[in-house]
Amino acid sequence: MLSKQGVCSRSEAARWILAGRVRVDGRVVRDPEFPIVQGRQRIGVDDDAVVAAERIWLMLNKPRGLLTTASDERGRDTVYRCLDDAGLPWLAPVGRLDKASEGLLLFSNDPVWAAGITDPATGPDKTYHVQIDRLADAALLARLVAGVVSGGTTLSAKSVKVLRQGEKNAWLEIVLDEGRNRQIRRLLAAFDIQVLRLVRVAIGDLELGGLAKGQWRRLTAAEAASLAPLPS
Known part of the structure; x- marks a missing residue:
């Protein structure tokens, strides 16, 4: 309770x-x-x-190199470094981004709302921009959507498109409709593809936009409700 x-x-x-x-x-x-x-x-x-705390929903532009956890036994920096001295009540991350990943990360003290965001069946899609160590063609995009079985689990993307390509690498936009642990990295690794950068740019209709790296802002009730139902 x-x-x-x-x-x-x-x-x-x-x-x-x-x-x-x-x-x-x-x-x-x-x-x-x-x-x-x-x-x-x-x-x-x-x-x-005990008085129920004000419900808070916020978004952070997570920098690379921070752990998505409240504390680390090895003393490594966590995402809470970005929230220090903000005068906020207890908040928990809604989902995760691994240490090497960056971009849109949600926090809330509303566990019912958070469960709606992370529910693999009904939660909103998550959109990522991913730099890979090779060029991408139509065949590769089709294979990523078709998916692969890894460790007894089927990994796949809802959609994949090329954003831009250089001489040796490419940026892809990958949309997931479920969020398994390190799903994109594991999916690409199954095709011997290395991830150079991974940035989550949107959750549902909520976009990272121009929020600076390491900065955060509160969501409005309307923005929160667009991602998952708010408890009455």
Whole structure:
């Protein structure tokens, strides 16, 4: 319930509960799976009543080299470096971009909305601009859409087109309608193609646009609702 109200992550809520910091109707609860009926029970943390946080949705232009995680045991930089000193409440990444990838990354404290974004069946398409280490022809584009089985999983693109080509490499626009882990890199690697750069430029109708690298902005409720239904 704490995570659903945008107060903290599920893992953080579990730690608070196990530490005896959470009360339900005045009684300490130490079971993270304790059933709660929303609106019928009083929840407190450290003797303070829990108030649902303002729902926030924001987009970040993720720079290359940052991990999409709240903290790293090896002390490497994470995407939260871009949000430092912003006065924001707890926010979680919505989906991921790997360390070497860059571009549009969403954050929110609205887990229901986030689940709608990441749902492989109903979530919005994701659009990427990808620089590869070779030229691309129609046959290659067709193979990427047809897909390949890798590790027991079928990897494919919804659509692929050439944006521009040089003498030795090409930029492709690749659209995915599901987001498996490192899907584009694994798909291209299956055809012995190296990714030189990978930039997510859009999620659904929301485009990265002119947002500077490392910068972020809040989404309007209308923009958020265009990607996934907002809880009532």
